[in-house]
Amino acid sequence: MISITAYMNVKPGYREEFLEKVQQVIEHTREEEGNVSYRLYEETGNSNQFVMLEQWKDQHAIDVHNQSDHFQNFFAAAKKILAEPLTLKRFINDDD
Amino acid sequence: MISITAYMNVKPGYREEFLEKVQQVIEHTREEEGNVSYRLYEETGNSNQFVMLEQWKDQHAIDVHNQSDHFQNFFAAAKKILAEPLTLKRFINDDD
Numbered sequence A, B: 001m002i003s004i005t006a007y008m009n010v011k012p013g014y015r016e017e018f019l020e021k022v023q024q025v026i027e028h029t030r031e032e033e034g035n036v037s038y039r040l041y042e043e044t045g046n047s048n049q050f051v052m053l054e055q056w057k058d059q060h061a062i063d064v065h066n067q068s069d070h071f072q073n074f075f076a077a078a079k080k081i082l083a084e085p086l087t088l089k090r091f092i093n094d095d096d
Helices: A015-029 A059-067 A069-081 B015-030 B059-067 B069-081
Strands: A002-009 A035-043 A049-056 A087-093 B002-009 B035-043 B049-056 B087-093
Touching: A002 A059, A015 A035, A015 A049, A015 A069, A049 A059, A059 A069, B002 B059, B015 B035, B015 B049, B015 B069, B049 B059, B059 B069
Parallel strands: none
Antiparallel strands: A002 A049, A002 A087, A035 A049, A035 B035, A087 B087, B002 B049, B002 B087, B035 B049
């Protein structure tokens, strides 16, 4: 299993647009065969700082996701909505 | 570097007490020599579901933290505040 944490810092004034667009990508992603978990969190006391905690069966699942229309649409919109590029941390479960 | 995600599901009615107690453990933990990052997030659209994203220099830093008064105090209070035991996922950075 591969875990990814995606950090998203949303520009002031774009919060509602972000939440609307990210909800679409969440719904579609959770239907993907290779997705295990895909959950969005906001930092407590530091609004507009979001993280997506993602879990994937394998690299192929990530590749399929990255090429999907719903992710590509979100990624294109993110350029306008995010204050800085989306950053990822990749992990291998130490518990496996 | 070792990353830990701690999942905390707070009982309804204990949110304020949780936020007050967790703030104390955050402030003290960030002063610990072996801590790299310690950030609290709440799930969007699913309140009271929190995660702490933690990063530590090494296992020794985690051991020191786990034996600290501030963590022990929080852990004792968590038994009353959390709807289920705190669960941890340990990771090794795939990017290192």
